[in-house]
Amino acid sequence: MDVLLVGRHLRARRRAVGWTLEELGAKVGMAPSQLSMFENGRREPRLSQLDALADALGLAVADLLVPDAPDARTAMELELDRYQRQPLYAELHLPTVPPTRALPQPVLESLVGLHRELRRRAEQAIATPEEARRANTELRLWLRSRDNHLPEFEQAAADLLAVVDHRTGALKHHDVGRMAKHLGFSLIHVNDLPHSTRSVIDLENGRIYLPPASIPGGHGLRALALQAMAHRVLGHTEPRDYAEFLRQRLEINYFAAACLMPQEASVAFLRAAKDRRDLAIEDFRDAFGVTHEAAALRLMNLATVHLGLPVHFLRVRDDGAIQKAYENDGLPLPADVSGSVEGQLVHPAWAARAAFERTNRTTEFYQFTDTPAGTYWCSTQTGTSATEEFSITVGVRFADSKWFRGADTAGRADARVSGAPRSAEEAALVEHWRGKAWPSARLHAHVLAPLPAGTFPGVDDEEVYRFLEVHASR
Incomplete structure (x- = not known):
């Protein structure tokens, strides 16, 4: 409303x-x-x-409740109100102007005109990756509308798992191979996969090509194989646009997770932990032999529908930028004018960033955080990839923290104020140094990248065809 x-x-x-x-x-x-x-x-x-x-x-x-304003003046008042409630205006820390009848018409028109231009310039600034960012935002909001749970893919995973009679525990590599064979594929490990791919499916000869090595625990190769199989199970066709490409990526990731952590066994495990008031990502991870991130995402898929717990998930780089985020618990994620959260910096007080300041990072970091939308409890684990450090966070509203291990933490941070400096000391600091500093920024490669060409975005078609031609004869 x-x-x-x-x-x-x-x-x-x-x-x-x-x-x-x-x-x-x-x-x-x-x-x-x-x-x-x-x-x-x-x-x-x-x-x-x-x-x-x-x-x-x-x-x-x-x-x-009709969506149209009763008259033109009211339409402008509503437009001004909506602009002033958006993050773009909040970042300016300017007072809001109540859109009442007392506001003179010329002033109202000028304010709305300024807001329109402000939004136009902000949209222009993100025009290069706009299609991908908007499509990804729409996909995140669609998933939130379904409480991050997709029962049709849960059933598809259960049907395939029935082929090998797998019910709980870590899914074996051997069983993944049997599942592939049931679908008409054999799994082939090679050293020369095209650089732009994670796997390649040879539809003509019924082969799935995978890399030769895996991350510790074996989760990587199992997930890659299952993701490749998902394209066949879910009936995917060549994506018509970037939105469909991203949708397919989400679906195969969900399907693979539902195979590695079957719904029935996962829900039973989580409910038992909730009954003990001892929900913990690390236990969930170890029970099914997956990565911490996979377990955190899987909890997000199941928590609301099966445990009655709205949750949020964050993957954040060590510089504070969001790489991946999902929420249905009202956490106020930072967003740009298009609604995209990827690349936005989370508040320094959030657990997703505070965890990097710890000396001992071997265990999960627990923290309560006060935000403009209320207080949240979070569990964060840091990790390292080949190129960067990152943190994985799962959190819930204060009232739901009682079900989790670490809810007794004394750690608490205040993230209710953000953006421009608030104290006189900070304001003086900015005033003194504005225009006198010239840092050399670290440029992320994706910033200047246009939308990738090719049948599958980011993939060199000819490189894939050459690869298949070489291996088809072996």
Whole structure:
């Protein structure tokens, strides 16, 4: 519900019938001050109150919920209100201007015009990777709308696991090979995979080519093989655009995770841990022989639907930039004007960044964090890839922390203030050095990269075809 829009519909109808706030209040048994707050969007009416107001004004409740503004002036007021509630404006730390009837029309038009230009320039600044970022944002929001749970892929994974009668524990490499054979494929490990690929499927000869080595624990090769098989199981065709390519990537990752950590066994394990108030990613990870990140993502898939726990997941680089993020617990993720969170810096006080400051990183780091949206409990584990350090975080709202190991932590941080300096000392520091510093920035290669060409984004088609031609005859 857009509270301000509903309020404006109320005001327009009340004035159309010629009633004052006092007259309408007398008919529905509400104080004029309360009605004024409804009309100005400062309080959300309950459904029963909406029903009473609509009845008194000769309307249906649906008439108060239509998405169109009642007049052009109201449309501009709503537009100004929406602009001022977006992160782009919040980053400026400027006061908001209430979009009331007292605001002169020329001033309203000027403010809306400035906001439109501000947004246009922000959108222009992200134009190069815009298609991919927007598609990825839409995919993240779609997944959130489903509580990060995709039952159709859970069932597809269960059906394939039934072929090898796997129910719980670590999925064996041998069983992954049997699953591939059931689908008409053999797994081949080679040293010369094309640089832009993680695996290659030879549809003509029924082969899946994989790298020769794996990360510790064997999770890497099993996951890669299962992801490749997922394309066949899920009926994927060549992606028509970047959005479909990203959607397929999400689906094969989900499918592979559902095979490595079957839903029935995973839920049983997690429910038992919750009953003991001892939920822990490290235990979940070890029970199924996967990576910490895989276990954290899998918990996110299952926690809301099966445990009643809204959660958030973060993968953050050591510089504080988000690489991957999902949430359905209201965590206020930083976002750019397009709604994308990848590349945005999380608050320095968040556990995802604070964990890098620890000397001992062998165990999970627990912390309560106060944010503008409330207090959250987080469990963070740091790791190292070939090129960088990163952290994996799973967190829940304060009220749900009681189910997790580490909920008794004394660690707490305040992340309610961010952005521009707040203290006089910080403001003076910025004023002194503004225009006098010239750092040499570390440029990430993807910043200047256009959208990759080819049938599969980022993959050199000819390199793949040469690879298949060489191996097809062996």
